[in-house]
Amino acid sequence: MIDVERPARADIAAKKQLLADGLFHLIGERIVSGELAPGARIRDSELAVELSVSRTPVREALQRLERIGLVTMYPSRYTEVSSVTPSQVATAHVFAGLQASIVARLACPRLKPSEVKTVSRLIHAVAADVSDAVSTSAARRALIEYLAARCGNALEQALIDEVSLALARALQTYEVPADKHPSVITACADLEDAFQRGDADAAEQACRRMYWII
DSSP: OOOOHHHHHHHHHHHHHHHHHHHHHHHHHHHHSSSSSSEEEOOOOHHHHHHHHHHHHHHHHHHHHHTTTSSSEEEEEEEEEOOOOHHHHHHHHHHHHHHHHHHHHHHHGOOOOOHHHHHHHHHHHHHHHTTHHHHHHHHHHHHHHHHHHSSHHHHHHHHHHHHHHHHHHHTOOOOOOGGGGHHHHHHHHHHHHHHHHHHHHHHHHHHHHTTTTO
């Protein structure tokens, strides 16, 4: 006998997961943007009403946000947006640089010519004004998320998706030191050249230098 209920159950589970993912990113982006500032309290019941969903996917989203350090949950009370410490910023910077180099290496040989052109544009945005911490951080995030989506490795894609919000918040005002400006700009030029040549080794090394972690 064919189990006609199994596909239906799987479809329901997939929809629930999609909803939880959407809420995870929605709430997370509110935290990254500062709409929900450190110390702000989040109550799942109020958020569920606002978003016209049940409390369960809201709680699941908040639990994921707690795992990456964006919130602290106090059971049966409320959830509070966490603060970012200097130590967390430094850790996030190194982690971001290492993961960026991995996705650059993985994506490099897989990119189509049209995608290489998009990558070049995204790299130019990183180098456009390295003295502007906010724009540089946003540009690097856009570049790495684009590459992660095309790296061909499901585990790496899932990892980047899970931590991108935490990295974005920790690094959004992290300034490139003035003495690093020339080397970062040069690294961006080298990174673009590596992608155009399809040189994965060079792309990985240039990406590390873009984060000055070598």
